Amino acid sequence: MALAPAVAALAGALLRSWSRNAPMAVQAVVFPAFLLFVFDTVLGATVSRMGGGDSIEGTAALIALVSVMQGSLVAAVFVTRDRDSGLLDRQWTLPLPRGAYLGSRVLAEFLRGLASTVVLLLVAVALGLRFGGGPVPLIAAVTLAAGFGVACSMFVLALSARTDEKTVLMVFGAVFLLALFFNTGFAPADAYPGWLRPVVEHQPMSPAIEAMRAFFRGEVDGAATATAVAWCAGLILIFGWWANRSLASVIGARR
Template identity: 35%
Template sequence: MSSAEATMTHPIADDIEQAADFPLPAVTARSERALSTWALHSLIQCKRLLLTWARDPSTTIQTLIYPALSLLMFRIVLGKPITTATGIPSIYGQVAMMTLIAAMTGAVVSAIGFKTEKATGLLGRFWTMPVHRAAGLTGRILAEAVRVLLTTLFVVAVGVVIGFRFGQGPLAGIALIAIPVLFGIGFAVLITTLATITEGVMLVGLIGTVNTLLMFFNSGFVPVFAYPVWLQSTVENQPMSCAVDAMRGLSYGGPVAEPLMKSIAWSVGLIVVFAYPAIRGYRRAAETGR
């Protein structure tokens, strides 16, 4: 080697010397079980699901187009007869009913997606990765809440175009929007539990039956007094009727406190009763694929 070559400085050596003058910042390892990790990973899972749903045309149809068209159909077919019979514009019950139906219908799409992720092994892969174990479930519930909120705003916007109004002020309007979100969370926890213990075809059939019964036997479809006397108490106190009555009171006017408390009790009750089975079922699905 010549003296000239010996005195030359290698470019890589220069980079190493310069890097030594600027050390990298210290990296603090974050525990997989930390609350901050849980919150961050839940948000990531929520974003993943929302992007997946946004790119799926069938999800858009089920969560936005179907409830909006159903609202227009009910308005055209039953709007005037119900308004004439009750003296209360039917739009206030129909908008409330369709936001709740949209929450339940969208939960079916979410449940099918859960079954697909389980069958393809995606849940199992997440379970073996450095991801908080609870983030998958909480991220899914959070995504459901966001979906229901967006759907509710869309349905209400369509309702405003055809006559729906917030007649009790902005705070009542915010409370009205919050009712379907809370209802949707409770229903999503129930559906998640069912999705972990039933097969795909059975799941869709079971949820479809429940949705149909709740849709046609609630106070948003027709007033409670229009049902047979022996059925009126059941219709009045079923979860959709309580939410519809509370939302009608918060928009058009009328009793609010009692139906609102009943609606909250139903939603919280669903969460409390089915939270543990949902957690156990989700863990079983992730660990074993069953």
């Protein structure tokens, strides 16, 4: 089978499996929606007074990224279970191109990220988010969030290929908490101590948040968008290479 049909077939199987899994829906959609409501209700006015502008824009961008991160974590847990059960070994022995498995993960994560971001933005609209530039900037914002989700998924896939479920949860949980509270969507960069501000401004989530915030207004923040795209592309290439090598060494060696 050629690469493209193989990727599409495996991605479709992944999406169908995820759609039937209640924990994934809770982690990828329900929990982020609740978090969006809490952040906007409890912290929204405070962030606006601190100079963060309309807080719902930054909060919606932040929680959209949180949504795709959470979904990628649940998907990674499935990888560890499939590996331990032998399912990955059976998939690896199918007459498919070697890159089909990783390619299907990228496609499935991207489509899942699109869907979860759209749902989160609908919740944000109910909380007061408004879009100022028509469909094109909105599509750009959703696409950027989905691309960020693919980058996260490559990171957790690389981890889950060789480690157990508890280790994946521990490592990703630590990264998740740091990213959640130290970014420009949670609070303006000026609200952080001076020594911490460069870290906050340049960690991967902050430029993505600023780019999405501009897209919501119908504008384009060229510097933030370029930085966010560079972060996503770099993380996908580095961790995608690592994930592919890890999978090949763990599973492919037994082919």
